[in-house]
Amino acid sequence: MSIKIKLLLSNILMIMIPLISSLILAVILIGVNFDKTGFEHHKTGDQFDKVAQEIFKEFITISNDTLNNPDKLKDLAYLKSVDDKLKSLNSGIGFVVNNNIYYLSEKIDRLKFQNKISTESRSEDKSYKEKHAKDHDNIQYFNHDFKLSTGEQCTLYIFFDISPIRKFVSSFMSDFMKYFLLIVLFTNGVLTFIVSQSIVKPLRKLKYGVEQIKDGNLSFEISEKSKDEVGAVCRAFEEMRQRLKDALEQQLRYDEERNEFIASITHDLKTPITSIKGHVEGLRDGIADTPEKNDKYLDIVYKKAVDMDRLINDLTFYSNQALKKIPFNFSKANLKIFIEDMMDEYQIELEKLGISIASSYDLDDNTMVKADVEKLKRVIANIFENSIKYMDKEEGHINIDVQDKGNKVLIGIQDNGEGIKEEYLPNIFNRFYRADPSRNTSKGGSGLGLAIASQIIEEHGGKIWAESEFGKGTGIYFELEKIGEGNEKKDSDN
Numbered sequence: 001m002s003i004k005i006k007l008l009l010s011n012i013l014m015i016m017i018p019l020i021s022s023l024i025l026a027v028i029l030i031g032v033n034f035d036k037t038g039f040e041h042h043k044t045g046d047q048f049d050k051v052a053q054e055i056f057k058e059f060i061t062i063s064n065d066t067l068n069n070p071d072k073l074k075d076l077a078y079l080k081s082v083d084d085k086l087k088s089l090n091s092g093i094g095f096v097v098n099n100n101i102y103y104l105s106e107k108i109d110r111l112k113f114q115n116k117i118s119t120e121s122r123s124e125d126k127s128y129k130e131k132h133a134k135d136h137d138n139i140q141y142f143n144h145d146f147k148l149s150t151g152e153q154c155t156l157y158i159f160f161d162i163s164p165i166r167k168f169v170s171s172f173m174s175d176f177m178k179y180f181l182l183i184v185l186f187t188n189g190v191l192t193f194i195v196s197q198s199i200v201k202p203l204r205k206l207k208y209g210v211e212q213i214k215d216g217n218l219s220f221e222i223s224e225k226s227k228d229e230v231g232a233v234c235r236a237f238e239e240m241r242q243r244l245k246d247a248l249e250q251q252l253r254y255d256e257e258r259n260e261f262i263a264s265i266t267h268d269l270k271t272p273i274t275s276i277k278g279h280v281e282g283l284r285d286g287i288a289d290t291p292e293k294n295d296k297y298l299d300i301v302y303k304k305a306v307d308m309d310r311l312i313n314d315l316t317f318y319s320n321q322a323l324k325k326i327p328f329n330f331s332k333a334n335l336k337i338f339i340e341d342m343m344d345e346y347q348i349e350l351e352k353l354g355i356s357i358a359s360s361y362d363l364d365d366n367t368m369v370k371a372d373v374e375k376l377k378r379v380i381a382n383i384f385e386n387s388i389k390y391m392d393k394e395e396g397h398i399n400i401d402v403q404d405k406g407n408k409v410l411i412g413i414q415d416n417g418e419g420i421k422e423e424y425l426p427n428i429f430n431r432f433y434r435a436d437p438s439r440n441t442s443k444g445g446s447g448l449g450l451a452i453a454s455q456i457i458e459e460h461g462g463k464i465w466a467e468s469e470f471g472k473g474t475g476i477y478f479e480l481e482k483i484g485e486g487n488e489k490k491d492s493d494n
Helices: 003-036 045-068 070-074 076-087 110-121 163-214 229-284 291-322 335-352 373-389 449-459
Strands: 091-097 100-104 132-134 139-147 153-161 331-334 355-362 368-371 396-405 408-415 464-469 473-483
Touching: 003 163, 045 070, 045 076, 045 139, 045 153, 070 076, 070 153, 076 091, 076 100, 100 110, 163 229, 229 291, 291 449, 331 335, 331 373, 335 355, 335 368, 335 373, 335 396, 368 373, 373 396, 373 408, 373 449, 373 473, 396 473, 449 464, 449 473
Parallel strands: 355 396
Antiparallel strands: 091 100, 091 153, 132 139, 139 153, 331 368, 368 473, 396 408, 408 473, 464 473
16 A cells, blocks of 8 residues: 555544544433433433423413413412422423512522513513523523403413533533544544554664665665555665675675685696796706606696696686677587587597597588587587596597487587596586596696686577586586577677
């Protein structure tokens, strides 16, 4: 839920909750204030209306008597009976003759009532009227003016006490406003707290995350499930933190690899340099005192210099390739012709070493692949050199197996050499890695051959991997993109 919707919903609830609560509150306070104002709980609004109707009915009855038999009201016993009846209705009666009180209920203050009569007698309006009025004691009344048979001017008053109603209304309104205000404040406070927490809580997490990053700590996590804009910011921040952490860890790995790289270069250069230095010192000291020894020493120095040159060339190629400084010139190449040329190039050398080479080609002879031929030759050469280096069988064998894999071709180069132990297999494409933990370089090589092959195949858009069984041999496999009939692809690198 977005922040905009949260705020809108909060504003609606700030109106609706107090309104609904006020209705419930009114019902509750009506019942509570019955006791406080003297009303009984069992008296409903209909019963109060009934009482009022009874009072008015009694007033009409007496008024009719004044019309039919006005002198009847001179009878005190009659007035007393009417007064007793009205008392049961919390009412009273008053009868005035010539502005003098003839009869008055006990609950009415006689002095105040007499003053009221005197005031009314001075009023210009003396016409017949039937009205509501009230005195200073919260007493309301109906009154009716008429004349006796003797011609005396009379007024009949029916009183009823409204103080409980006034007290009820006053108490109800006071309580209602007080509790309604509390409801509004409480609703506003709760909704404000809920909405603000949904915003402030994620912001606190962001602040914590910023402080952690500022202190160099990326090993924390910000978990935020809210679906609003702040939650989205938190998730974006967490993604940024994870990427920063991954980048830092990768940088640390690069630093570690760089240190290993420098150590490997130092080791692989120091060994031939030490050998060259020793043999040169032997020549200078006259140890090679015969032409045969002299030639032998010079041959060793030359071979070590060649090894150093190969190592430097491999190192330069690997570094430039890693920095994307070596351009690739892709073109269409006939795979079968390429494989046969590589076999012809190495066959004589392999036969001298007692290693036979064969191929199995499960493809059409005209199959074309997308390749940088010179770089691909280096891949094959590096794999061959590894096979030669670790061949431990008297009758060595290398086989090149080519298979169709749809829009790709799979090339496998298998040998029956000493093989690679399973725990070393995942690392053989790492630079300077040798499956010999002692890093014995007696077999020669820069340790970069398979790493360079991996880089070249990746630039061709393929993948390279190894399968091996220790003691039985190793197979290096890689893929190339096939370009055959109906599958021609424009090479943007040409």
